[in-house]
Amino acid sequence: MGTHLFKTERVTSFPGNEIVKEILILINCKxxxxxxxxxxxxxxxxxxxVAEESGVTIAIAPTFTDIHxxxxxxxxxxxxxxxxxxxPGAFTGHVTAEVVKFAGAVGTxxxxxxxxxxxxxxxxxxxxxxxxxxxxxVCTNNDATTAAAAVFSPTYLAVEPPELIGGKISVSEAxxxxxxxxxxxxxxxxxxxxxxxxxxIHSGTCVRTALxxxxxxxxxxxxxxxxxxxxxxxxxxVSKL
Amino acid sequence: MGTHLFKTERVTSFPGNEIVKEILILINCKxxxxxxxxxxxxxxxxxxxVAEESGVTIAIAPTFTDIHxxxxxxxxxxxxxxxxxxxPGAFTGHVTAEVVKFAGAVGTxxxxxxxxxxxxxxxxxxxxxxxxxxxxxVCTNNDATTAAAAVFSPTYLAVEPPELIGGKISVSEAxxxxxxxxxxxxxxxxxxxxxxxxxxIHSGTCVRTALxxxxxxxxxxxxxxxxxxxxxxxxxxVSKL
Amino acid sequence: MGTHLFKTERVTSFPGNEIVKEILILINCKxxxxxxxxxxxxxxxxxxxVAEESGVTIAIAPTFTDIHxxxxxxxxxxxxxxxxxxxPGAFTGHVTAEVVKFAGAVGTxxxxxxxxxxxxxxxxxxxxxxxxxxxxxVCTNNDATTAAAAVFSPTYLAVEPPELIGGKISVSEAxxxxxxxxxxxxxxxxxxxxxxxxxxIHSGTCVRTALxxxxxxxxxxxxxxxxxxxxxxxxxxVSKL
Amino acid sequence: MGTHLFKTERVTSFPGNEIVKEILILINCKxxxxxxxxxxxxxxxxxxxVAEESGVTIAIAPTFTDIHxxxxxxxxxxxxxxxxxxxPGAFTGHVTAEVVKFAGAVGTxxxxxxxxxxxxxxxxxxxxxxxxxxxxxVCTNNDATTAAAAVFSPTYLAVEPPELIGGKISVSEAxxxxxxxxxxxxxxxxxxxxxxxxxxIHSGTCVRTALxxxxxxxxxxxxxxxxxxxxxxxxxxVSKL
Numbered sequence: 001m002g003t004h005l006f007k008t009e010r011v012t013s014f015p016g017n018e019i020v021k022e023i024l025i026l027i028n029c030k031x032x033x034x035x036x037x038x039x040x041x042x043x044x045x046x047x048x049x050v051a052e053e054s055g056v057t058i059a060i061a062p063t064f065t066d067i068h069x070x071x072x073x074x075x076x077x078x079x080x081x082x083x084x085x086x087x088p089g090a091f092t093g094h095v096t097a098e099v100v101k102f103a104g105a106v107g108t109x110x111x112x113x114x115x116x117x118x119x120x121x122x123x124x125x126x127x128x129x130x131x132x133x134x135x136x137x138v139c140t141n142n143d144a145t146t147a148a149a150a151v152f153s154p155t156y157l158a159v160e161p162p163e164l165i166g167g168k169i170s171v172s173e174a175x176x177x178x179x180x181x182x183x184x185x186x187x188x189x190x191x192x193x194x195x196x197x198x199x200x201i202h203s204g205t206c207v208r209t210a211l212x213x214x215x216x217x218x219x220x221x222x223x224x225x226x227x228x229x230x231x232x233x234x235x236x237x238v239s240k241l
Numbered sequence: 242m243g244t245h246l247f248k249t250e251r252v253t254s255f256p257g258n259e260i261v262k263e264i265l266i267l268i269n270c271k272x273x274x275x276x277x278x279x280x281x282x283x284x285x286x287x288x289x290x291v292a293e294e295s296g297v298t299i300a301i302a303p304t305f306t307d308i309h310x311x312x313x314x315x316x317x318x319x320x321x322x323x324x325x326x327x328x329p330g331a332f333t334g335h336v337t338a339e340v341v342k343f344a345g346a347v348g349t350x351x352x353x354x355x356x357x358x359x360x361x362x363x364x365x366x367x368x369x370x371x372x373x374x375x376x377x378x379v380c381t382n383n384d385a386t387t388a389a390a391a392v393f394s395p396t397y398l399a400v401e402p403p404e405l406i407g408g409k410i411s412v413s414e415a416x417x418x419x420x421x422x423x424x425x426x427x428x429x430x431x432x433x434x435x436x437x438x439x440x441x442i443h444s445g446t447c448v449r450t451a452l453x454x455x456x457x458x459x460x461x462x463x464x465x466x467x468x469x470x471x472x473x474x475x476x477x478x479v480s481k482l
Numbered sequence: 483m484g485t486h487l488f489k490t491e492r493v494t495s496f497p498g499n500e501i502v503k504e505i506l507i508l509i510n511c512k513x514x515x516x517x518x519x520x521x522x523x524x525x526x527x528x529x530x531x532v533a534e535e536s537g538v539t540i541a542i543a544p545t546f547t548d549i550h551x552x553x554x555x556x557x558x559x560x561x562x563x564x565x566x567x568x569x570p571g572a573f574t575g576h577v578t579a580e581v582v583k584f585a586g587a588v589g590t591x592x593x594x595x596x597x598x599x600x601x602x603x604x605x606x607x608x609x610x611x612x613x614x615x616x617x618x619x620v621c622t623n624n625d626a627t628t629a630a631a632a633v634f635s636p637t638y639l640a641v642e643p644p645e646l647i648g649g650k651i652s653v654s655e656a657x658x659x660x661x662x663x664x665x666x667x668x669x670x671x672x673x674x675x676x677x678x679x680x681x682x683i684h685s686g687t688c689v690r691t692a693l694x695x696x697x698x699x700x701x702x703x704x705x706x707x708x709x710x711x712x713x714x715x716x717x718x719x720v721s722k723l
Numbered sequence: 724m725g726t727h728l729f730k731t732e733r734v735t736s737f738p739g740n741e742i743v744k745e746i747l748i749l750i751n752c753k754x755x756x757x758x759x760x761x762x763x764x765x766x767x768x769x770x771x772x773v774a775e776e777s778g779v780t781i782a783i784a785p786t787f788t789d790i791h792x793x794x795x796x797x798x799x800x801x802x803x804x805x806x807x808x809x810x811p812g813a814f815t816g817h818v819t820a821e822v823v824k825f826a827g828a829v830g831t832x833x834x835x836x837x838x839x840x841x842x843x844x845x846x847x848x849x850x851x852x853x854x855x856x857x858x859x860x861v862c863t864n865n866d867a868t869t870a871a872a873a874v875f876s877p878t879y880l881a882v883e884p885p886e887l888i889g890g891k892i893s894v895s896e897a898x899x900x901x902x903x904x905x906x907x908x909x910x911x912x913x914x915x916x917x918x919x920x921x922x923x924i925h926s927g928t929c930v931r932t933a934l935x936x937x938x939x940x941x942x943x944x945x946x947x948x949x950x951x952x953x954x955x956x957x958x959x960x961v962s963k964l
Binding site: 028030031032033036037038063064065066067068069081082086088089090091092093094095096098099100102103109112113114115166221222 | 269271272273274277278304305306307308309310322323327329330331332333334335336337339340341343344350353354355356407462463
Binding site: 113121142 | 836839840841864871872908912
């Protein structure tokens with residue numbers, strides 16, 4: 001992937017890579033009607049355009065069946081929305097680190113509030129992802145679960161109070177304390193872990209506040225995916241960086 | 242998809258289609274290392290070749306991330322291994338009828354023993370699949386569950402005694418009675434439903450026996466997917482038709 | 483249990499029993515604060531009193547830990563809220579037919595919308611319950627799932643549209659058609675199965691309507707469990723029988 | 724409960740209690756046929772007898788429906804095998820901290836390998852248990868998951884490599900390293916947490932080794948529950964203390 005076009009680099013934690021800790025805006029397409037198929041292409045194209053304009057890394061997490069197509073056609077980092085805690089084998093309807101890597105993903109969400117995983121499975125999935133050089137974004141809901149997941153050293157922890165997901169009020173507006181407490185709790189357990197703010201992020205001000213609280217970026221969904229004009233929304237999101 | 246090359250046609254149950262009830266050999270790739278990525282292409286190519294030679298419909302159910310690529314590059318029917326019982330919306334890491342249809346699938350497995358679904362979800366998923374003109378293959382484990390699932394009028398019921406899955410002994414050898422009882426029970430509930438035999442199918446004799454018992458084909462996995470030479474195995478599987 | 487006090491008898495389907503098909507009012511205590519511990523005793527006592535006054539069978543489904551105490555102290559039929567589809571063995575935190583039978587239950591709910599089960603597990607659990615002479619009340623959500631579950635010949639099917647559960651409008655008021663269609667669909671598959679109406683039942687009129695639609699009784703929860711005076715509510719519920 | 728009969732005391736972490744850190748032998752009855760109903764009484768009686776003889780705290784985790792009866796009839800600490808991460812409310816077939824407390828339990832297992840929980844649910848359940856003054860024994864499978872769960876400050880972490888559960892070889896024999904690593908990892912995250920050794924524990928030597936590795940006791944099941952003579956097995960288990 002031609003990351004030479006980016007002024008900043010995707011954060012990675014793999015040995016040998018020079019790590020440039022920059023911010024990440026990660027768009028979760030879920031299976032919103034406005035986020036799958038040809039519409040996923042529109043969002044990927046918008047992300048690519050605004051990434052080029054702004055130099056900010058904007059990544060997309062499309063549905064499984066769109067990963068291969070989007071990673072081939074658009075020069076942006078692609079994440080899976082989930083992988084299962086299984087190794088290659090007899091697991092019909094499951095998704096492994098191996099297959100999303102082959103499809104072109106550079107990372108995966110894990111434990112999203114819409115797809116919670118057992119403690120044991122999160123640990124296995126983070127490990128499997130690392131073995132395939134995939135970034136991991138482990139979603140959590142409060143300071144205690146953020147600190148617990150920090151033990152597994154994922155690339156990012158995404159703190160998302162479930163009651164704010166999909167809403168019009170961002171976590172950085174509604175409850176900045178949860179970000180600060182989660183960040184502090186996670187750093188106590190694992191000083192090298194990075195945190196994204198999730199839930200309700202919809203404007204440049206939300207993103208700015210999230211960064212000022214010490215996060216490395218944001219995980220968002222509906223505000224971009226359901227937008228009439230994703231380019232304009234993304235331009236606003238990066239406008240205060 | 243250029244089905245003009247096939248002497249027989251994929252069984253469909255959609256209004257307006259002329260229905261030619263012919264047999265189906267459906268290969269479930271699971272997430273076997275030997276069934277994903279480039280190796281899935283090899284199996285799809287083998288399926289295509291033997292389908293052309295024999296006139297038998299051979300379909301493939303690759304992992305989600307391979308559906309789009311295989312359906313674009315190989316002229317064979319592609320099935321998903323599973324869809325979730327959700328409509329388009331905020332369901333991170335889920336798979337809808339809509340997205341597998343867009344990716345090129347003509348049908349989906351449901352309720353495989355490695356991905357069991359609730360009764361309520363099977364009903365929703367079969368309905369969603371039909372709304373997107375997808376065939377449905379609902380997997381069941383005995384005569385009672387086969388009859389229950391027959392109520393939902395899926396395209397096929399695939400009877401797979403879990404203890405035989407992945408083994409060297411086929412259901413048609415080990416327990417032909419389960420096929421006969423399941424078929425009879427399903428037909429009592431829904432005379433128009435068709436049955437596939439699953440679990441342990443590995444030879445032309447297994448397939449022949451399955452058909453003689455009244456099924457419309459077979460669902461199989463490891464015997465083809467893990468074969469050194471999938472073409473040869475597939476040629477054997479269709480050899481007694 | 484001294485069922486001689488009842489003018490009517492609990493419906494049973496066990497060989498050798500004379501079956502007197504009478505109505506059943508089944509109170510699901512869930513884990514409402516108002517339905518556990520000493521408060522479950524209050525409800526059981528109310529059920530006993532109104533059952534004696536009216537001759538109607540009123541049964542209670544308390545939380546697992548209350549089954550033994552209530553079945554010992556109150557002369558009313560006690561149901562479990564769920565059993566798992568496992569046989570005796572290494573299943574920590576699970577509940578078998580055997581243990582609820584030992585605790586004094588005469589039956590069990592299965593597949594409640596708050597505890598959905600896979601198709602395969604419903605079949606196993608109904609079978610296990612029958613082997614222990616437990617009645618089974620399989621909850622379903624529409625005509626298709628009701629017909630499917632009818633294949634397993636449970637003692638009752640309880641039709642509960644999820645959107646009405648816990649509400650103030652009963653299924654018999656809001657959507658009598660769903661009861662009629664479900665009853666008809668179930669009887670087509672299995673003429674001997676009986677249906678209860680669930681969801682929102684709160685008055686004698688609801689119960690009367692449910693019976694007039696052809697059901698054998700009702701499954702209810704909050705209207706009794708959260709009542710200030712459960713005796714009065716139960717008296718109203720049986721007032722039009 | 725007359726804990727005055729014990730030379731040692733159950734470990735508790737509640738404010739105001741004097742904490743005497745002594746060892747715990749916790750017997751998980753699962754739903755083994757040999758561990759439910761009248762047979763659970765036999766095991767409870769054996770535990771009581773050997774506890775009195777030895778002064779060691781021996782606790783029992785019977786199936787939900789046996790908790791009330793055993794806690795009333797036997798003077799030993801009783802644990803639930805699981806509680807769900809739900810508050811009192813509309814949760815049919817669920818088990819809350821409140822109801823197991825009312826039934827007489829002093830604590831609960833959580834996240835057993837046969838009943839894994841999501842990360843979010845473990846956090847909620849530990850919190851709910853503490854609010855009801857219940858001890859918590861969170862089961863984990865390796866050093867990473869043990870450290871993660873340590874963040875929640877349960878009373879105990881029980882390290883159980885799944886492949887050894889139910890076997891004849893104890894974790895302290897087969898893989899003492901996993902106990903040492905898990906203990907060290909957990910203490911780094913939370914110095915006050917205590918660890919139990921689980922999986923395959925069957926003799927006084929296993930228990931002695933487990934304690935020598937720094938644990939505070941053992942979680943065991945089949946070796947006691949399936950024993951012809953539970954008293955003799957328990958006497959052996961405490962023989963090297």
